[in-house]
Amino acid sequence: MSTALVTDLTIFVLALLVGIEVIGKVPATLHTPLMSATNSIHGIVLAGALLIGVTAHNPVGYVLAFIAAVFAAANVVGGYVVTGRMLKMFRKKAAPPPASRGQVSQEGLESLNGHKGLRGLAGKVGIGRAQS
């Protein structure tokens, strides 16, 4: 058994243990985003797909590299985007209902005059409503 293989195996086992430790604490509320996030992380196989390109110098190699690149890129980009979409929805307080937005935003603006940068964020997380 080569040294490189022993190193690889060590990394693998330690990463498994780290994974168990870190992920065991994720609350059930976040299980879907967690799965989706780990889903995007295995999109790292894109690196493997691209590295095929180093030695691919004939049609078979090109075809395999192409399919692998398409698959892995779809995995990584789609995975992160859908995870982001999901996580954006998790709010601590309900966002202001559209009907009363006019009144809310006015109060929100007054209270947030000093924090312009936060205005957009405040609208999203519903700080305006919390203060009204």
Next chain:
Amino acid sequence: MTGFTTNVQLIYVLAAACFVIGLHLMNSPATARRGNQVSIAGMVIAGVATLILLIHDGTVTATGWIVLISGALIGSAVGLYAAQTIKMTAVPQLVSMFNSVGGGAAALVAIYSYYQAESNVGGVLGSTTVFTVLDLIIGSVTFSGSIIAAGKLQGVIGGQPIIFKGSRLINLALAVVAIGTAAFMFSTASLPALLIVVLASLGFGVMMVLPIGGADMPVVISLLNAFTGTAVAMAGFVIGNWALIVAGALVGASGGILTKLMADAMNRSLVNIIVGGFGTGDSIAAVGGPVDAQVRSIAADDAAIQLAYASKVIIVPGYGLAAAQAQHGVAELGKILEDRGIEVSYAIHPVAGRMPGHMNVLLAEANVPYPQLVEMDDINPEFARTDVALVIGANDVTNPAARRPGNEISGMPILDVDQAKSIIVIKRSMGHGYAGLENELYFNPKTSMYFADAKKAMTELSSAVKTLVA
């Protein structure tokens, strides 16, 4: 390994660290978004490191660059489009498809590496390792299995368990062929053997998922997620890349944990789930079967009265809610009740829906604040002081029969809905749940059945409550 590539491996270590930190930040909804961003940063770092390797290597041909770049762009566009347009109720299918392509890409890495070594005379035997073979098998099984799972979730393939005579024998035969041929590959360089392994594994993936029913999908998706991670880690061994090994191991661990959690929440072993679902499947019976005399049926107005004058309400959502796309209606009703000063929370069973945490995402989409979404162990003691438990499209997870030995769901952890002072069940018909079992909750004297489609029921209830309190 030259000095240069060693240094690039260090960049990969940085990327791997980002993945770990990103996952760690997912421990709380408040930091989860940042976690995803850290993870994305890790991926960008890994991508840049790979590009540096490719450019430094200098052997990528012009055609090679075109192939790689066009492939990556096309894949990204497809992934982006799918992720942005998918409905939240359909996320399980999408996750399953990402599992599929991830596993497929990992298998392709092994296929290419074997093909490449085979064309270098005498090279293949030395470089064919157990990792190449594992990558091939696991990646191919994941690829086809996940497509079948996505098909079942989408309803293209029937959700009920598909079992036919001799199907288990076929499974066994495929497994033997795949493993046997893989063993042969160690001693003889043979591309046909590689092809046989891939085909047998693809077949095995299909046959493995076909007999699994819809309600077992949270377990299956978790398992396939673990498989993809493992396949990617194996691909990392094949090409000697630490980033793939670490990322794959993390995903494998995560999928493994979720698989165990889901199986525990159904009190079924993994083997039991994979070998075959319950007899009847989870198809929602469309016929409004004969309503038993003991069952009390009520209309929207009566249900609205109960809800409007309660002081504490727990809503119990299940797959029926997702199937009817009723999450916004439920959230609206919850909001109306809250505005009346009623304490409203949502009881989330771990396997409600079609993937781990499915209900949470749907309700979050409908703007329900996450502190109102309460896990089973935390909400169960609350039912005793709850005026109304409103069950929407959930069945087996509320069946008190699980507390008794001797039936299909014995020992399965359930939500103690029957402890509430009164119970309203919204359901399309008296059809059975996935386990094919009569739900004793429906015959409880405290229970009223409100027969309607979940989405329609929510609209009716909301307007009835509004009229009542106006």
